[in-house]
Amino acid sequence: MSSNDHQYGAYERQYITDKHGGNGYVYVKHPSGLDIYLWQMNGFTTTDALFTAKYGSINNRFKTSNDEDFIQVPEGIAHFLEHKLFENEDRDVFELYAKTGAMGNAYTSFDHTAYLFSCTENYAESLRILLSFVQDPYFTEETVDKEQGIIGQEIKMCEDNPDRQSFYDLLKCLYVVHPVKTDIAGTVESIAKITPELLYQCYNTFYNLNNMVLTIAGNIDIDEVLKICDEELVRAEDIDLLSDLGSEPDEVAQKEIVRKFPVGQSIFNIGYKCKPYSGRECVRMSYESSILMELAAGPTSKLYNKLTEEGLINSSFSYECFYGNGFFCNIFSGESSDPLAVQKRINEEIDRIISQGIDRERFEIAKKAKYGSMIRGFDKVDMCAEMLLSSALMGVSVFDSIDIFTQMTFEDIVRDMPKLFDKERSAIAVVEPADKQNK
Amino acid sequence: MPVEYNRKQIADGVYLSTVHDEKFKTNYISVQFVSDFEVKEASARALIPNILTVSNSKYPTREALSTKLASLYNASLSDTETIVGNSYVSTLFASCIADCNTIDGEKITAELANILITSIFSPKTVNGAFDETEFAILKKELLDEIDTEINNKRNYALKQARKTIYCGEKSASGVYGSRKEAEALTCEYVYELYLSMLESSHIEIILGSSENVAETAELLERAFSDIPRKNVYRPVYYEASPLKPKTENVTERMDVKQTRLVMAYKIGKTDLYAAKIFTALFGITPTSKLFMNVREKMSLCYSCSAAYDECRQTLIVECGIDDANLDKTIAAINEQLRSLADGDFTDDELNDTKLMMTGAFRSNYDSLYGLMNWYNVQYRRGTALSPNEVTVKLNAITRDDVILCAQGFELDTVYALRTSHISQLSQSAAENEKGDTV
Numbered sequence: 001m002s003s004n005d006h007q008y009g010a011y012e013r014q015y016i017t018d019k020h021g022g023n024g025y026v027y028v029k030h031p032s033g034l035d036i037y038l039w040q041m042n043g044f045t046t047t048d049a050l051f052t053a054k055y056g057s058i059n060n061r062f063k064t065s066n067d068e069d070f071i072q073v074p075e076g077i078a079h080f081l082e083h084k085l086f087e088n089e090d091r092d093v094f095e096l097y098a099k100t101g102a103m104g105n106a107y108t109s110f111d112h113t114a115y116l117f118s119c120t121e122n123y124a125e126s127l128r129i130l131l132s133f134v135q136d137p138y139f140t141e142e143t144v145d146k147e148q149g150i151i152g153q154e155i156k157m158c159e160d161n162p163d164r165q166s167f168y169d170l171l172k173c174l175y176v177v178h179p180v181k182t183d184i185a186g187t188v189e190s191i192a193k194i195t196p197e198l199l200y201q202c203y204n205t206f207y208n209l210n211n212m213v214l215t216i217a218g219n220i221d222i223d224e225v226l227k228i229c230d231e232e233l234v235r236a237e238d239i240d241l242l243s244d245l246g247s248e249p250d251e252v253a254q255k256e257i258v259r260k261f262p263v264g265q266s267i268f269n270i271g272y273k274c275k276p277y278s279g280r281e282c283v284r285m286s287y288e289s290s291i292l293m294e295l296a297a298g299p300t301s302k303l304y305n306k307l308t309e310e311g312l313i314n315s316s317f318s319y320e321c322f323y324g325n326g327f328f329c330n331i332f333s334g335e336s337s338d339p340l341a342v343q344k345r346i347n348e349e350i351d352r353i354i355s356q357g358i359d360r361e362r363f364e365i366a367k368k369a370k371y372g373s374m375i376r377g378f379d380k381v382d383m384c385a386e387m388l389l390s391s392a393l394m395g396v397s398v399f400d401s402i403d404i405f406t407q408m409t410f411e412d413i414v415r416d417m418p419k420l421f422d423k424e425r426s427a428i429a430v431v432e433p434a435d436k437q438n439k
Numbered sequence: 440m441p442v443e444y445n446r447k448q449i450a451d452g453v454y455l456s457t458v459h460d461e462k463f464k465t466n467y468i469s470v471q472f473v474s475d476f477e478v479k480e481a482s483a484r485a486l487i488p489n490i491l492t493v494s495n496s497k498y499p500t501r502e503a504l505s506t507k508l509a510s511l512y513n514a515s516l517s518d519t520e521t522i523v524g525n526s527y528v529s530t531l532f533a534s535c536i537a538d539c540n541t542i543d544g545e546k547i548t549a550e551l552a553n554i555l556i557t558s559i560f561s562p563k564t565v566n567g568a569f570d571e572t573e574f575a576i577l578k579k580e581l582l583d584e585i586d587t588e589i590n591n592k593r594n595y596a597l598k599q600a601r602k603t604i605y606c607g608e609k610s611a612s613g614v615y616g617s618r619k620e621a622e623a624l625t626c627e628y629v630y631e632l633y634l635s636m637l638e639s640s641h642i643e644i645i646l647g648s649s650e651n652v653a654e655t656a657e658l659l660e661r662a663f664s665d666i667p668r669k670n671v672y673r674p675v676y677y678e679a680s681p682l683k684p685k686t687e688n689v690t691e692r693m694d695v696k697q698t699r700l701v702m703a704y705k706i707g708k709t710d711l712y713a714a715k716i717f718t719a720l721f722g723i724t725p726t727s728k729l730f731m732n733v734r735e736k737m738s739l740c741y742s743c744s745a746a747y748d749e750c751r752q753t754l755i756v757e758c759g760i761d762d763a764n765l766d767k768t769i770a771a772i773n774e775q776l777r778s779l780a781d782g783d784f785t786d787d788e789l790n791d792t793k794l795m796m797t798g799a800f801r802s803n804y805d806s807l808y809g810l811m812n813w814y815n816v817q818y819r820r821g822t823a824l825s826p827n828e829v830t831v832k833l834n835a836i837t838r839d840d841v842i843l844c845a846q847g848f849e850l851d852t853v854y855a856l857r858t859s860h861i862s863q864l865s866q867s868a869a870e871n872e873k874g875d876t877v
Contacts, residue, residue, distance in 0.1 A: 098791035101791075103799065153741040157741055157759045264587040
């Protein structure tokens with residue numbers, strides 16, 4: 001079916017608004033199968049759009065209603081596909097964007113691949129380019145071979161990044177079977193196995209509009225955007241997509257990985273594996289985790305300041321709650337002359353908080369701080385577009401997230417702390433200086 | 440409502456600028472101390488803003504200050520250090536959500552401004568110098584910063600390359616200085632330098648706001664207008680770095696997977712806007728010569744990009760490659776520059792580049808922080824043009840302007856941080872290497 005055959009247009013617009021303020025956006029379940037989220041931001045000049053497939057590096061084993069059994073594909077293929085989609089038979093996508101003035105880009109994460117552009121003019125033409133090229137794959141032996149050289153260099157660049165190596169080492173410690181433990185880009189060896197046929201197979205499976213999301217924020221006219229969607233989107237049949245992420249046990253794979261590399265000081269990642277969450281529960285647990293990490297070892301905590309005074313951590317120390325489809329963990333990272341001592345002290349502080357309780361006043365301050373950070377997120381068009389996407393992937397609205405946060409209570413975090421920071425399910429990854437034993 | 444920008448002098452060498460646009464939800468205050476400096480002072484100058492942002496006389500511990508900032512809806516107080524031209528720029532930066540976005544309408548912006556002012560003029564001191572204990576912690580953190588500069592291979596290669604590119608100039612210095620200089624720092628010396636920074640630096644204060652912040656502006660003006668000033672520095676930001684008589688080649692070895700290549704080209708007199716368009720066409724946009732040829736056609740690298748330091752009139756190209764392709768990549772990059780100098784680009788390519796550049800400049804309208812930076816650069820250039828006004832200037836650049844600009848660049852330095860596996864070396868590259876033990 002060509003795009004000209006479409007006569008969409010009769011569908012419901014759902015207005016999603018912030019009950020506390022004037023913010024709001026539109027959601028449309030498009031007849032093509034696509035979920036569309038549009039946030040018109042008055043007074044802003046730019047437009048940021050993301051066209052996203054719910055397909056990332058973890059979706060390496062899958063089946064659809066058309067397949068008899070699961071199919072296993074090489075590691076790094078989702079990222080490889082992202083690169084190759086920019087090249088069509090008769091044109092390069094960047095050359096098309098150059099005519100509209102948009103800056104196009106893309107990225108692949110563990111559980112999704114997003115194609116995006118940002119522009120201050122001609123957003124309608126740029127949107128047509130985006131919707132068109134993502135729906136029009138073109139893979140040949142020749143273009144696949146060429147990309148192996150480029151991505152090979154990207155992989156080597158990542159291998160020379162000790163922060164990234166330490167992070168992936170931690171994931172290898174925490175996860176026994178879940179594919180999150182594998183580098184998004186794959187390896188030079190795994191991408192060598194990628195063929196045009198495999199790319200088409202992955203594309204036809206995951207780049208189905210029923211498995212995709214369009215999020216746009218900024219200087220747009222919603223009617224115009226939907227008209228373009230009607231003209232450009234090709235209806236897709238739902239193919240009952242199923243990914244096999246393995247059966248991940250509660251236990252960690254190993255407690256520690258230490259590797260040597262030319263670094264000036266040891267880099268560490270300390271992680272606590274939790275059971276995976278989804279939807280509203282995942283949003284709530286991620287907020288609780290952030291608050292608890294701040295209370296345990298954030299800059300406002302006694303431990304952070306003691307560790308700093310003792311020279312065990314420096315300003316690179318940070319924390320994050322890392323989660324997605326089938327994985328959820330809390331991570332402290334930084335640089336230290338003695339990462340194992342940092343791990344021991346954090347564990348002791350977690351034990352102390354669990355046994356002696358949380359300071360209610362500090363909880364209220366941490367919550368207020370987090371609220372401030374959330375408000376800042378509404379200050380930029382690209383962040384609003386990303387918020388639309390992350391909320392859509394989570395199955396909640398942007399304003400649901402704020403409600404979930406404001407409803408979070410002191411009692412919630414007291415109750416949930418033991419399961420969010422279980423020492424038995426923790427691990428540490430360290431990249432230490434290559435010449436450490438000689439110092 | 441359009442962006443409002445004003446800049447006024449409030450004391451000798453002290454200026455207060457305001458940037459206002461009510462569509463945002465955040466307020467920012469930036470205070471820049473622009474100083475003349477000796478290269479050997481870089482470590483001390485890097486340490487001063489660190490000391491000022493972790494505590495002050497009112498909040499004398501990190502924990503107390505961090506907790507106070509958290510209670511102001513995660514207000515931030517941070518610092519950055521850069522070398523601009525031949526000046527050392529220490530910036531203290533504070534930001535918070537706008538008062539109108541707080542839950543109970545609290546006046547947090549003025550409160551944050553008071554914290555910033557206290558940090559600058561009333562740091563935590565003991566016996567007429569910075570607190571020794573805190574000083575020792577921050578000195579160790581500075582040493583950690585210096586030690587870990589090697590961790591990020593791209594930044595490390597650029598830092599090492601700058602030592603040769605700007606050899607004998609202040610720009611050759613890293614912002615943190617050397618380990619030896621940092622180790623030698625004393626509390627008293629750094630405190631004296633801090634006092635001289637207050638007295639003689641050129642000071643640029645920028646208040647970015649999304650609501651009425653007259654009270655905060657008044658607080659800042661009052662705090663800075665009465666400070667004693669002596670031997671005030673008059674910065675000259677624009678000074679071309681001299682071209683070396685012969686291209687300098689430098690190689691460093693490390694046990695890494697990928698070779699990092701940095702090439703620097705210099706130019707004498709040139710039109711700023713022509714240089715901007717040229718650089719974008721050469722190596723910024725995804726349709727640039729470097730991207731389309733060195734990456735896409737030749738598959739030599741994942742990224743190959745160019746950046747133009749307008750203050751030093753120096754163009755820096757950098758990329759990560761297989762060591763065996765070192766010579767080939769150097770030749771390819773030189774060839775792309777030569778092709779632009781020969782006019783090997785279409786009017787469409789030029790117009791597309793202009794469109795992309797003007798779009799990128801106009802996107803500053805959607806970031807208050809971006810607008811503050813924008814007008815800070817305008818001040819350094821001696822202009823006060825809006826993003827829209829600059830797009831007019833960019834669109835006036837002709838094909839001949841770009842060709843003339845490309846013709847003016849000459850190769851000054853080639854630096855390579857190379858993998859230490861000799862088996863991967865190309866023969867000619869190995870032969871060109873001097874005195875290197877593998």
